[in-house]
Amino acid sequence: MIEVKGLTKNYGSNRGINNISFKVQKGEILGLLGSNGAGKTTIMNLLTGYKPPTSGEIYIDGINLLEKPMEAKKKIGYLPEIPPLYPELKVISYLRFVSDLKDVPVRIREERINKVMNLVNINDVKGRLIRNLSKGYKQRLGLAQALIANPDVLILDEPTVGLDPKQIHEIRSLIQNLSKEHTIILSSHILAEVSMVCDRVIILKNGEIVAIDTPQKLARELFNTEKFFVRIKGPSDKILSEIKDIEGVLSVEKQKNDPVSGFSCFIIENSKSVDVKTPLFFKMAFLGYAIHEIRPESASLEDVFMQLTAETNCNEEAV
Amino acid sequence: MGALFKKEIYIYLCTPFGYIFSGLFLLLCGIIFSFYNLSGTRADILGMLGALNMVSIVIFPVLTMKLLAEEKKSSTDQLLFTSPVTVTSIIIGKYLAALFVFLTTLAATGIFAVFIAIFGDTTPGAIIGSYFSFAMLGAAYIAICLFASSLTENQVTSAILGFGFLFGFMIIGFLSNSMPWPFMNKVLKAIAILSKYDEFTNGVLRLSPLVYYLSFTLIFLYLTIQVVDRRLKDKEA
Numbered sequence: 001m002i003e004v005k006g007l008t009k010n011y012g013s014n015r016g017i018n019n020i021s022f023k024v025q026k027g028e029i030l031g032l033l034g035s036n037g038a039g040k041t042t043i044m045n046l047l048t049g050y051k052p053p054t055s056g057e058i059y060i061d062g063i064n065l066l067e068k069p070m071e072a073k074k075k076i077g078y079l080p081e082i083p084p085l086y087p088e089l090k091v092i093s094y095l096r097f098v099s100d101l102k103d104v105p106v107r108i109r110e111e112r113i114n115k116v117m118n119l120v121n122i123n124d125v126k127g128r129l130i131r132n133l134s135k136g137y138k139q140r141l142g143l144a145q146a147l148i149a150n151p152d153v154l155i156l157d158e159p160t161v162g163l164d165p166k167q168i169h170e171i172r173s174l175i176q177n178l179s180k181e182h183t184i185i186l187s188s189h190i191l192a193e194v195s196m197v198c199d200r201v202i203i204l205k206n207g208e209i210v211a212i213d214t215p216q217k218l219a220r221e222l223f224n225t226e227k228f229f230v231r232i233k234g235p236s237d238k239i240l241s242e243i244k245d246i247e248g249v250l251s252v253e254k255q256k257n258d259p260v261s262g263f264s265c266f267i268i269e270n271s272k273s274v275d276v277k278t279p280l281f282f283k284m285a286f287l288g289y290a291i292h293e294i295r296p297e298s299a300s301l302e303d304v305f306m307q308l309t310a311e312t313n314c315n316e317e318a319v
Numbered sequence: 320m321g322a323l324f325k326k327e328i329y330i331y332l333c334t335p336f337g338y339i340f341s342g343l344f345l346l347l348c349g350i351i352f353s354f355y356n357l358s359g360t361r362a363d364i365l366g367m368l369g370a371l372n373m374v375s376i377v378i379f380p381v382l383t384m385k386l387l388a389e390e391k392k393s394s395t396d397q398l399l400f401t402s403p404v405t406v407t408s409i410i411i412g413k414y415l416a417a418l419f420v421f422l423t424t425l426a427a428t429g430i431f432a433v434f435i436a437i438f439g440d441t442t443p444g445a446i447i448g449s450y451f452s453f454a455m456l457g458a459a460y461i462a463i464c465l466f467a468s469s470l471t472e473n474q475v476t477s478a479i480l481g482f483g484f485l486f487g488f489m490i491i492g493f494l495s496n497s498m499p500w501p502f503m504n505k506v507l508k509a510i511a512i513l514s515k516y517d518e519f520t521n522g523v524l525r526l527s528p529l530v531y532y533l534s535f536t537l538i539f540l541y542l543t544i545q546v547v548d549r550r551l552k553d554k555e556a
């Protein structure tokens with residue numbers, strides 16, 4: 001439904017995002033997870049055609065967004081970080097305006113508006129001025145606006161920000177319900193939220209993808225494995241195959257070698273339950289390859305998770 | 320286009336900007352009518368429109384200051400520019416809304432014109448001509464001020480810029496009269512928006528001023544669209 005290839009966005013000399021590629025299947029909920037400034041909003045602004053990428057391609061249901069923006073935009077509903085509301089308007093007139101803007105046929109307009117107002121539960125404020133709405137209602141009206149033309153794709157930038165716990169719960173189940181008919185991308189910096197709602201998660205750090213997988217797999221990978229770096233004096237191909245044979249090694253990554261000094265470097269991933277360092281040490285000693293360095297390699301994924309979990313804890317305390 | 324037009328009209332009805340514009344406009348007409356026409360016992364419409372023209376440079380920027388500047392500031396432009404509508408239709412919709420407020424207000428002053436036509440010796444043709452030319456001038460002013468509004472995120476800056484532009488065009492008109500070199504004189508006259516206005520009101524309806532104001536309007540609408548479009552297409556912003 002959505003395909004993104006090599007998306008890069010620079011803000012002058014500032015980096016927004018760098019070389020992002022991913023696909024989203026129809027009916028899937030994809031979460032963008034990352035701390036402040038990771039590039040979530042940037043990706044969403046590009047996907048909705050609000051800003052052009054510095055380079056890269058975007059396809060919405062097979063339509064190239066950059067070549068046929070009008071057609072592609074018809075398929076997207078967007079809830080930006082700040083809900084795009086006009087404080088002078090009443091809720092109902094605002095929704096009528098958005099319906100007109102999005103070419104909702106006049107004949108079904110009122111019906112659509114009522115349906116969406118029921119969906120996000122704002123029927124009781126429909127005659128109020130938007131200026132006088134509480135933050136939570138504004139957020140829900142923002143969601144209503146994104147839904148009004150019944151788009152195939154929903155892009156929601158931090159949809160639960162500013163809501164109380166009960167509303168957060170409501171909106172999350174609403175989003176899950178919506179995924180029956182819509183393909184959804186949402187962003188959040190709350191780990192728990194994304195794992196609860198999303199089918200797949202992209203973890204972003206400094207504008208790059210650190211990981212992309214189902215929340216379950218990500219958690220397993222993170223909590224059950226560790227990585228370390230080794231520098232060994234000896235021929236890299238031979239050592240590589242020897243390391244792979246050690247029990248408990250999940251993956252070995254060959255690093256750039258320094259051909260002059262004769263060192264080979266690797267990053268080894270193993271499951272936490274098995275000690276691979278002891279067999280590694282004896283095996284290398286037996287073969288006559290000296291280990292010069294071993295140090296833990298923190299997966300960048302782990303960094304991000306640490307940050308995010310820390311944040312979640314803070315948030316929950318605040319609640 | 321229609322959606323934007325309706326929304327802007329609605330917002331004019333809910334915010335002071337439209338009322339300030341129309342209020343000042345009508346107030347001024349009333350004052351001029353009492354003093355110039357009634358007390359001064361003159362029976363032409365030129366005094367009224369002339370005076371309106373002088374305050375135009377202040378009140379037109381008020382009418383348009385919010386139109387584009389505010390969308391950017393409150394980030395409602397994210398809604399507009401991610402909807403399946405073109406920049407051109409957004410700008411035109413907004414322009415037409417401001418034009419509509421102006422024309423309705425101008426039409427409301429028609430009551431004075433009716434008095435003048437009945438009790439004065441001016442022909443209805445002349446009055447209609449004067450009105451028409453003022454409407455054309457206003458249409459151009461709105462385009463210029465809308466352009467000013469596209470240049471900034473701040474309403475006040477937008478109003479000041481609009482005032483600056485209109486004032487600039489007025490000054491050019493005065494300068495053109497005192498220019499010793501005939502060539503420069505011609506160039507300045509060509510861009511001095513009011514010099515054509517005088518031509519317009521002095522005589523009967525003529526085609527060239529009409530074309531002139533229409534081009535002025537179109538050029539500034541085009542510039543506004545360009546400014547907004549360029550900003551949106553900037554790959555590094």
Ligand SMILES: Nc1ncnc2c1ncn2[C@@H]1O[C@H](COP(=O)(O)OP(=O)(O)OP(=O)(O)O)[C@@H](O)[C@H]1O
Pocket residue numbers: 011014015016017034035036037038039040041042043081189556
């Ligand atoms: N208009 C802009 N001009 C310059 N730099 C920008 C602009 N917008 C974003 N950036 C930069 O791009 C990077 C990514 O920002 P982005 O807003 O996408 O992050 P985010 O993940 O949405 O963060 P948050 O959780 O705070 O919303 C940041 O370093 C930010 O400073």
Ligand SMILES: [Mg+2]
Pocket residue numbers: 040041042081157
């Ligand atoms: Mg953001």
